[in-house]
Amino acid sequence: MGGFFSAIGDVVTNEVTYSGAMRFAALLAFAAIGETIAEKAGTLNISLEGMVLGGAFAGALGMHLTESVSVGLVFATVIGTVVASVQANMSHRLTANQFVVGLALNTLVLGIASFLNTSIQPVSKAAHRFAIKPLSELPLIGDAFFNQPWPLYLVYPMIPAAWWLLYRTRWGLEVRAVGENPQSADVSGIDVNKRRRQSIYIAGLTSGLGGGYLVLGQIGRFEDAVVGGQGFIAIAAVIFGGWTMRGVIGGCLLFGTVNSFRLTLPTVGHELNSELLSAAPFVVTIVTVTFFAHRTREPRALAQPFVRGLT
């Protein structure tokens, strides 16, 4: 037990932990910001994983074709939105079951990405680090927040922007109304399914960008297992955060930190079982959601399709 605590102590005082946590948390935040908006509108968007994966592959492909990180990121957002358009139109125009669409999309994107990956084999590399000077000198956390690959910084302005969109615009009000009570929203003249489709497009945009960041800012190259369930953890972060922007970002930071612990523990010289460590973020997610999520209330029409005149 003493060994365990000294291990935790070593990790907590290590700068690498924080910058690793920030990198993981940034990916989760990219995806979770969009997912928050989609869930506020009433879609439990399982295809988030597929959107991130599609974005990741598109980012690598864009880099392969033009050798430019920015173009790769643009590719990533475009493909993320394309995946989102399938989800949006099938679940909120045709009113097919959103879970089926999401699961099929995840399989489809994984299939296409790994198929194209073996036949094209895109070459990409990570973007350079960019230090924001005076701030990056801060002890312990300076490196984590302000000395990262530059695509990571895109997430900072996105958080207040998404909050403003959701809580300070008419569109955001309508989105929230649609997720709480679609019947009333419909009666007051809001096109329910249109708002839901738009919110899914935003989820596709941000999580596509997240996928692009994952490949071009963090890892440097595309592999089939590059996302590895982090899209699902982003969904968990949204539920953990109780559908508020503040809570969601907190959830992303927490899950990112747990993920980073897994990588830092061996490097500071502590031997721990790798399977149990890999399962740790998922177990921690389940446990924290169990003990904190019940205090909040989900959007009332979450995961319920809307057809005018029905119920």
Place this chain on the structure above:
Amino acid sequence: MSDQQTPQAAAGDSGTDPTASGRSATAPSRLHEAAVAAAMYLGCIVVALFASALIVWATGGSWQAVFSALLDGSLRAPGRWGETIGIAIPLVVVALGTAINGRAGVVNIGQEGQVMMGTAFATYVGVRLGGPGPVVIVCLLIVGALAGAMWAGIASWLLYWRRVPEVLTTLLLITVASQATGYALKVDWLLLAPFREDRSVRNQVSEQLEADTRLPLIDIWGNDFPISAFAVVLMAVIVFLLFKRSVWGFRMRMLGRNARTAQRAGVSTVKYGTTAMLISGACAGLAGALMLSGGDFGNYRFTPGFANNIGWEGLLVALVARSHPVGIVVVAFSFAGLRAGSGFLAATGVEREISQVVLALLVLALLVPPAILFIRERRRALSATRDRT
């Protein structure tokens, strides 16, 4: 009743049945309706296959070769439809379980993890428990089912205890199951086979099942498949009868369609929801045990990649077949054919991931016709009420 299921009802939503109220005198004949539906399904399948052919063509492969390899590998080559049946068995079992919780309106998308847990526990029993072969087989299947039920039970327990969404827990428990079984395969007091000459190079591998603890194979014209195929068909019939004829099935369906009405009518959400979840997990675990003792997967050995997406595919089978037992058997057989056929793709020079693409495109395509039919039905109902008022 089940042929009128709307997408909403299949999703477990509290929708009323629109077809009952909206049928007007001008509604076209049943035959015409059926023909339109069949044509729509056919059209969508063709579109999906066309799209996958396009992907193959765009990357410089030959789509004729791919389709003929898929057909060879699933049906045409000697002995291959036995293989297809062998793969279809776990798919049907997983899908039948999923159909039950789908009816009850509880979402379980963690079958993959439940399959893994079922297989792991079944392996432990099958390898460690001595005694006469048939007894071991029965124990192995029961323990597999219990392990799957336990894994799904965690999710339903958290759902009814703390209102944790079951979509999330079942999903996250997949990874936990995969890591836990991976760990069990690393230590020799759990599943790792003791080191011997014949053990393969891989580290994480379990002991092989003894010859007398394997399911007997049946040989028809050179196609051998495990005897469990018949049991699985029987299971589908039982589930069908449960849905159609039993009070229990009716209550499940009531709960799925409208939880509040069900509760007013005295159906306990917790009791029936938990039962549905446990059965669904047990089916997934049983599927894992059947995979292990049937021999079509992993050659009677448990390895980290053993589940091989069977759980996910079984889930898709149930969703595509809209929880209908007969549909499940048909869809499972075609999905199994696709998987068996992908083994023959190497000769064509096209990556075998293309079979995943074909599968996903088919699933998406099969979602479209029922949705369009539903919307048509709604429009007709709305116009009928408009005429009356």
